[in-house]
Amino acid sequence: MATVIKNGTIVTADLTYKADVKIDGGKIIEIGPDLKGDETLDATGCYVMPGGIDPHVHLEMPFMGTYSADDFDSGTRAALSGGTTMVVDFCLPDPGQSLLDALKRWDNKATRAHCDYSFHMAVTWWGEQVFNEMQTVVQEKGINTFKHFMAYKGSLMVNDDEMFASFSRCAELGALPLVHAENGDIVASMQQKLMDEGNDGPEAHAYSRPASVEGEATNRAIIIADMAGVPLYVVHTSCEQAHEAIRRARQNGMRVYGEPLIQHLTLDESEYFDKDWDHSARRVMSPPFRNKQHQDSLWAGLAAGSLQCVATDHCAFTTDQKRYGVGDFRKIPNGTGGLEDRLPMLWTYGVATGRITMNEFVAVTSTNIAKILNLYPRKGAILVGADADLVVLDPKKSKTISAKTQQSAIDYNVFEGKQVTGLPRYTLSRGVVAVEDGSLKSREGHGQFVAREPYPAVNKALSTWKELTAPRKVERSGIPASGV
Numbered sequence: 001m002a003t004v005i006k007n008g009t010i011v012t013a014d015l016t017y018k019a020d021v022k023i024d025g026g027k028i029i030e031i032g033p034d035l036k037g038d039e040t041l042d043a044t045g046c047y048v049m050p051g052g053i054d055p056h057v058h059l060e061m062p063f064m065g066t067y068s069a070d071d072f073d074s075g076t077r078a079a080l081s082g083g084t085t086m087v088v089d090f091c092l093p094d095p096g097q098s099l100l101d102a103l104k105r106w107d108n109k110a111t112r113a114h115c116d117y118s119f120h121m122a123v124t125w126w127g128e129q130v131f132n133e134m135q136t137v138v139q140e141k142g143i144n145t146f147k148h149f150m151a152y153k154g155s156l157m158v159n160d161d162e163m164f165a166s167f168s169r170c171a172e173l174g175a176l177p178l179v180h181a182e183n184g185d186i187v188a189s190m191q192q193k194l195m196d197e198g199n200d201g202p203e204a205h206a207y208s209r210p211a212s213v214e215g216e217a218t219n220r221a222i223i224i225a226d227m228a229g230v231p232l233y234v235v236h237t238s239c240e241q242a243h244e245a246i247r248r249a250r251q252n253g254m255r256v257y258g259e260p261l262i263q264h265l266t267l268d269e270s271e272y273f274d275k276d277w278d279h280s281a282r283r284v285m286s287p288p289f290r291n292k293q294h295q296d297s298l299w300a301g302l303a304a305g306s307l308q309c310v311a312t313d314h315c316a317f318t319t320d321q322k323r324y325g326v327g328d329f330r331k332i333p334n335g336t337g338g339l340e341d342r343l344p345m346l347w348t349y350g351v352a353t354g355r356i357t358m359n360e361f362v363a364v365t366s367t368n369i370a371k372i373l374n375l376y377p378r379k380g381a382i383l384v385g386a387d388a389d390l391v392v393l394d395p396k397k398s399k400t401i402s403a404k405t406q407q408s409a410i411d412y413n414v415f416e417g418k419q420v421t422g423l424p425r426y427t428l429s430r431g432v433v434a435v436e437d438g439s440l441k442s443r444e445g446h447g448q449f450v451a452r453e454p455y456p457a458v459n460k461a462l463s464t465w466k467e468l469t470a471p472r473k474v475e476r477s478g479i480p481a482s483g484v
């Protein structure tokens, strides 16, 4: 049965044009004028775009003594409601645990997904087993990205030697390392000092993680990646110092990618000074929200192309969970939601304000992500043969964001009260209508794992160059006798 999306304007990362889109068997089969099908979806006045891809989510994540409250059911419902048709979650092995055992747990959790998904693998410890299993993960499990936490000392954090070993392994396997870039040693010391001084509220979370600790770690990760001969993806880039490091590296010819979150683009540090403890604690995440200058830097990076992706790092905790940290901000579970709001917030604060174009919007929410994660053109494209993961965005449709109407399982929303314009008229997941005019029609278990091949091009180029420029012993004739 063929479906035709009629009378819309197709908007991709590089083109804007009027055409119908015909879908069958979950794929786009034709693009052109006056197409006919068995079922018609009217897109008059709307933009037909590749569905959003969120490259950074944590659904049912074991973290800080609890689990993030949105699982693959509520999390992917939230995604589809907001026009996101694919999410990439992080598989987190426990210290000493086999990567493959951890992956079984994640496979199991994800059977509930309403939209397609993929995984990054985290390197949370180092040893021969991890070294060996990385190969299986890349070559047999369809995962070509490895996450490294430079923060969360005592739990997820890895040190420089471990990162260098893992990045070098990524280089061999054609995989891409990701980093959470904050100097975990300095953060831990600053946290202790703040607590000793009686600073135990949620604002101290922000004080303990200033922009400079993120800038330092971003720089360090970039140098380590360059030494290992591998590209690098920096998650949740939140400040000018980190952006500056990425910008400079790119100007110097390094393949470094930066990912601001919709939260950092639109919410600022004043959230932590609210008199209401719950209000501030609900917004505790790492890195913390920053000031307006940092926000301007991130917006400029998206427009200039020095930052490539907008994500959410969706990791939602209820108010009750946040209250684990009453009296000690270090125990407030770190994380905020945003899956349902990323596209409407970015449209409203980015496209409608003229900060970015519609095509840049598609690039940073979908196409660039698909390219960097090696999903393109199956995802992130409106092309014949691509998966029909689409959002028909109505630029006139608006709503006020409210926890009362959201899909997320938590009892608040960090964007509560924001008026957004630019909402899905339809969201399609592999050709199936998952959202129609605000009502959800998706099915639990419809989502499928999307395997990602290792990188053919970038790592090959880097390793070829590395080999050509490697230190070489100078062969000499006539070596003089030792001068002793």
Ligand code: URP
Residues within 6 Å of the ligand: 058, 180, 284, 285, 286, 287, 313, 315, 334, 335, 336
């Ligand atoms: O605070 C955050 N970002 N929580 C989720 C885990 C992470 O660091 O990405």
Ligand code: ZN
Residues within 6 Å of the ligand: 180, 235, 236, 286, 287
């Ligand atoms: Zn992180």
Ligand code: ZN
Residues within 6 Å of the ligand: 056, 057, 058, 313, 315
């Ligand atoms: Zn994260």
Ligand code: ZN
Residues within 6 Å of the ligand: 073, 444
């Ligand atoms: Zn369900």
